[in-house]
Amino acid sequence: MSRTETGKRTMYYGKGDVLVYRTFAEPLTEVTRIPESPFTGDGNVIMAMNVKVAVRGEAFLTSFTEGDNSMVVATDSMKNLIIRHAADYEGSTVEGFLYHIAGIFLKKYSHITTIELEADRLPFDGLSVASPDGGWRESGLVFRRSHNDHTSASVVVERAEGGVLTVRKQESLLTGLQLIKVKGSSFAGFIRDEYTTLPETQDRPLFIWLNIGWTYKDEKDAIDPKNGSYAASEQIRDIAHTVFHEANSPSIQHLIYRIGLRILERFPQLAEVRFESNNRTWETVVESVDGSDARVYTEPRPPYGFQGFSMTQEDLAAAAGGEDGEAAAALETAASERSEAPTS
Numbered sequence: 435m436s437r438t439e440t441g442k443r444t445m446y447y448g449k450g451d452v453l454v455y456r457t458f459a460e461p462l463t464e465v466t467r468i469p470e471s472p473f474t475g476d477g478n479v480i481m482a483m484n485v486k487v488a489v490r491g492e493a494f495l496t497s498f499t500e501g502d503n504s505m506v507v508a509t510d511s512m513k514n515l516i517i518r519h520a521a522d523y524e525g526s527t528v529e530g531f532l533y534h535i536a537g538i539f540l541k542k543y544s545h546i547t548t549i550e551l552e553a554d555r556l557p558f559d560g561l562s563v564a565s566p567d568g569g570w571r572e573s574g575l576v577f578r579r580s581h582n583d584h585t586s587a588s589v590v591v592e593r594a595e596g597g598v599l600t601v602r603k604q605e606s607l608l609t610g611l612q613l614i615k616v617k618g619s620s621f622a623g624f625i626r627d628e629y630t631t632l633p634e635t636q637d638r639p640l641f642i643w644l645n646i647g648w649t650y651k652d653e654k655d656a657i658d659p660k661n662g663s664y665a666a667s668e669q670i671r672d673i674a675h676t677v678f679h680e681a682n683s684p685s686i687q688h689l690i691y692r693i694g695l696r697i698l699e700r701f702p703q704l705a706e707v708r709f710e711s712n713n714r715t716w717e718t719v720v721e722s723v724d725g726s727d728a729r730v731y732t733e734p735r736p737p738y739g740f741q742g743f744s745m746t747q748e749d750l751a752a753a754a755g756g757e758d759g760e761a762a763a764a765l766e767t768a769a770s771e772r773s774e775a776p777t778s
């Protein structure tokens with residue numbers, strides 16, 4: 435048995451920065467409303483993505499060991515396949531697009547055993563124009579490229595026994611969220627010893643960078659969101675800033691836990707939610723302008739702190755079971771808000 439079959443040898447190749455700009459894709463409509471978010475769907479007039487593909491298979495071994503290219507699909511061809519087949523994608527999500535492309539690769543090239551695809555959606559925001567009746571309306575044609583947070587997704591699909599395609603891993607993400615709360619965050623009670631110079635603070639301007647990832651109990655909910663079980667990254671984003679607004683956070687660690695509970699509560703169809711956060715808290719230069727709340731800050735000096743945390747529905751059940759009184763109370767508030775929220 436070769437090392438590849440035991441999973442020990444690393445062997446893959448592919449293409450990165452494959453830029454796809456598909457216009458007038460199928461609109462995303464069947465989104466279930468949540469109280470934290472006005473998001474109800476996406477017209478998908480522009481579905482722009484930066485895609486990365488990697489393929490694996492024992493058949494590629496001789497291309498590395500002998501320079502035999504007879505089984506090599508040129509990465510340039512991979513790029514062309516991805517871009518051309520954006521034309522026949524009939525779905526409305528990045529996750530679905532990746533699955534569509536994975537299927538085409540695996541059906542076309544029988545020696546590819548596993549394909550890994552990831553994509554960052556390049557956000558284009560719709561713009562308003564004055565309407566003749568004196569109000570405002572969506573242009574629908576003109577968009578502004580945004581460099582804010584965006585949807586990402588990844589999928590690993592493999593060919594199982596009998597040629598059946600199996601999704602081995604699938605993750606949806608909100609990438610590059612940057613949130614500042616100018617008042618109402620503390621950081622105190624940490625270990626004080628001979629290495630400690632950081633003062634305790636009851637009120638810091640907490641600036642966080644966040645990547646949030648989530649997986650579904652059934653990945654079909656992400657790939658084909660026809661039954662309203664799609665958790666849109668815009669909704670995840672809105673939950674994050676709502677919880678940040680509501681909570682007086684004692685740390686980023688606890689803040690992301692609270693955001694995670696709310697996400698799992700709102701979307702019982704998710705199995706896991708995962709966080710990567712950075713602390714980019716501004717450095718205070720002027721404590722108070724004329725005795726008021728006004729302050730002056732500057733960019734923090736390096737280095738920066740970070741956190742990683744993942745949570746499952748079991749964490750939500752434990753919190754709701756009362757082990758964390760504060761979390762349980764927050765969940766009750768969230769539940770009552772949900773019952774009042776309109777759904778679509």
Ligand SMILES: O=c1[nH]c(=O)c2[nH]c(=O)[nH]c2[nH]1
Nearest residue numbers: 621632684685686687713739
């Ligand atoms: O939210 C925080 N968590 C930490 O672990 C930490 N450490 C630190 O210096 N500042 C902060 N802030």
